[in-house]
Amino acid sequence: MAPNKRMLLKGDLNRIYDEKIRNRRRREQSGPKEKFFVRPTRQRKMKNAKWFAAGMGIDLPFCIILLILLTIGTIMMFSASYAFAYYTQDDSYYFLFRQLIFIVVGIAAMGVMSFFNYNKLHSIAPLVLGIAYVCLMIVLVLPAGDGGVKRWIPLGMFNIQPSEIAKFAIILFFAHWASKYYDKMQLAKFSVLPGLIVFGSIAMLLFLEPHYSGIVIIGMLTVLMLYIGGMKTKYLAIGGIALIGIVLMLAVTGGLSYAMSRMDGWGQALEYTTEEMWQTTWQTRNSLYAIGSGGLWGLGLGQSRQKYLYLPEPQNDFIFAIVVEELGLIGAVIILLIFALLVWRGITLSLRAKDKFGKLLGIGLTSQIGIQVVLNILVITDWLPNTGISLPFFSYGGSSLIMLLAQMGIVLSISRTANIERQ
């Protein structure tokens, strides 16, 4: 790593920003209005930041970005779902109403978690992993849901998706593991081995559901956590080369296209081959139609046509297709930028956590959002096979939204302790 990269991360921007604020303060004698713009960093010891900093100390920009995303996401979820809700539930507000309840619960969970001392999670990490295993096993013995897959544990008003818990458990567990054995993470015994064991066993359980996208995400999170946890890059490289080798071999032997066609007509949504395949790729094809219809400027908010039963379940995984149709490429770029800001902010604030566990946990939780956004959009644009990957803050769904907001609460908690410690 070149030193200038370090500077970038350390926060040239931060320093410039602080410089500016200091200058302004010097000029303006600091009024109470300024407090909203003040980032509570360790350099700041001013009284006027107390309003927030003293009270809660959470990272305000992160919180605001998050709420903006949640607002846009909810509006778009409503826009995408009302036609579908009208036809299937006889009530255009069906999904909106439910989602708002989830949001209230989720925000509450987030608030609670932001006060929760995340260090307590350190000790219960293995327990959480255990709960995830239990849930993953419970779901297998429950009767299959829609489409013969076993992904949800019904809990009255909403369903719990064990893979959501597993994702969190993986991040939590490896943050715990890597901070505990940080010095030994160089050893394969402490990095590669537990990684393989935990990921392998969870993957096996997810395979039985089946839930392939869950396997992919869990795999990625495992690698991510081990990587930032200090695993030797060599192992990563070996794993990467092995993976590329397998893909190349499949491509040469023609197995890749076979695998692609097996994966629900991946990449073939627009070509008519057989009636069965045409029906299978219906959702992806209509997603592409929706995105293409949006063009640069979109058809306007609420003006989507593809949501009129053409795109099945437009409020779920394929919601972003409707977003692009209504808001166009411009709208999509803006939303992606906000997501990027959130990820950036989440990671950089986590780096300022007081301990290794906080750092790893914060980075893992925010990265998860970035990964899901990228995978979701690549799925709806037919660059990845159609597997259930939801779009954070946008897709309809109780357990995932509440889990997500609770996890964000943890990130806020990390930001709070980081700041408090430094003050």
Add this chain to the structure above:
Amino acid sequence: MEENKTRKKTPKKREKRADKGPNQRLRQRTAVLIIIILVIGFGATLLRLSFLTLVQGSELQEKAVGQQLSDTVLTAKRGSIYDAKGTTLAESASVWQVVLAPINFEKDTQREAAARGLSEILGLDYENVYEKTQKKNYYTVVKRKIEVEQRDKVIELMEKLTKEYDCGNVIQLLDDYKRYYPKDTLAASIIGFTGADEQGLEGVEFKYDDYLSGTPGRIITAKNARGTNMPFQYEQNVESEDGKSIYLTIDETIQSICEKYTAQAVIDNNILNRAGCICMDVNTGAILAMVTSGGYNLNDPYTLSDEAQNAISQLPKDEQADAESQELAAMWRNKCVADTYMPGSVFKMCTASMALEEGKIKDNSSFTCGGYMRVEDYDIGCSVTSGHGTQTFLESFCHSCNPAFIQIGQLVGLEKFRDYYTAFGFSEKTGIDLPGEADDSFWPEGQMGMVDLAVASFGQNFSITPLSMITACAAVCNGGYVLQPYVVSKITDAQGNVVKTVERKVKRQVISNETSKKMCDMLAAYPEVNGASGGAVPGYKVGGKTGTSEKIGIKKNISSFGKDYIASFCGIAPTDNPQIALLVFLDTPSGGAYYGSQIAAPLFTEIMSEVLPYLEISTDYSEEDLAYLNIPAGDYTNISTSEAVDKADNDGFIAQIVGEGDTVVSQMPSVSSKMAKGGTIILYTDNTTPHEKVTVPDFKKASAYEVNGIAASNGLNVSFNGAVSSTGIAVAQSVKEGTEVAKGTVIAVTFKANAEGGSSD
């Protein structure tokens, strides 16, 4: 990003670098992580989204719209075509089209029921219809242009489907139009016809398609994936705009006169390669009639004549399709515009105009003909091999003497000749508003020699369209103005407002008014001198020129004469104030004669003798002509016999009294019957004397004079029709010979110009 690692178990401890503490490493690795997620990951999604929205956007949107919108086309009514007098030549009438919305089918039993019902009602193949019911769209045309009875049955089927199969929303009946041509074959090559989508394919229908077709309207409704309208109003109606109507310059009466006589001439002279006829208003360039013989029924344009079908059915199987399409193309072809021919001696009117305009002709100019003329190394013959001797300019024209015209051409000179050729408009298209106008073929600049000039002087070895020949003829007689011919006089919208009128368009003046006057006199002299073989029309001042050209370089030797000829006549009327020009041409005669004077001039006479009275051109009968004029009988009843006799005598008839009374009670023929002068009027003075019966004799092959005699000796009257003259012969009679009729009955006898004697060309 999506690598799913398998890690190797090779625990090996390595020394940390001094400057690489755990925090440092975490920051670096986080940087890598941010680059992977935010730069590579988000970059890829942006790239993909941009590609889909910006590059593939319109294509995808089209497909999306294709499934979202139910688009119903409202057919616009195609405009009508009228002749100059407002007679309808083409119109569109309401019919219906049957359209399926196959996406609304839910079960195969519904599909089967609908397909069976439709195939039975519409006479279609069941499998074919069933295939259409399996499509996934809102608009599949099953059959177009069904009439009322079929429509009613389809409505019944729709009711049945609703009741028994619960799918009433699968069949739709949409308004459609069908093109009708009330006059069937009339002016087929001009009007043209339309295809299945009412698009013009030939003639005016093709050329003016943009005006005629109108703008179709649409009803666009957004449908959800279940095919019902979206709950929120999204409907867009675009009214259809009916097509404009077109008024032709063609006069139905003149057109049918021309068609009638041309068709007869084709049969009489065994014309192998069709005949044509153009009638033009010389002062405006408006086409009054344009005929290509062997026309077709516009209501059924794809059916060949029996003759052609027989010929095709005798060909080997694999050649039949080609032969049929060739034959169809030939049948549709407007020979007057799309084909070229060598004008032959008709062109002498142009050569003469050039010489006059250039002042090369003096009062005492004379031209000598020795039966042939030597130009460079070639002997060019005259039609009279013994030669015409020394002749004046006018005599040369009336003799149609080739050597004289070679000399006249030489007087004009090569360069001037070419200039005039261009000025007359032969080297360009006339610009008529009909499709497929052919180009001329002339010697390119610098490649025309004296021999070429010699033959060109009498219209040989270059090709022009018949249309450009008559346009030049019009210029010769109308004061020298080369006009742009046209067939459409005005265009009106559906409400009758005039959208466009076509005015006379003068391209240029090629000869002076004086020269034009002189040329009219020369053209007038030709029939005067040559009589019937010069296209003379009794009672009218007509002028013209015959032409017989040998076909060179085209399919040869199919006629009975060993060589193929085109006989033509181009003339004007009246010569003192030219109104119309008429060109007739007969391609490849293979009957009794092939000279223009023998077969084309009589055709000209026949057509003119009906067209000129119709146009109310003032008559100018000579003494001889008057003898064959029909005059109406007066009313001789209710007056004394002596008075009646006097009155009949005054009217030019001979009275014959029958009966015992003093007063005339009835007469035969009846009042206003038109009959030849000198006929006998039978006057009955009582009601008791029986009316005498006579047998109708055979008038055919007799001259007019003889016909009069035969009629008188049989106690009958005649009325003269057709080309009556001292030399004309009777070819038809209104009552068949051998029939018993009342004495004094008027028999209409039709004459045909007899030009067998004439062969000057």
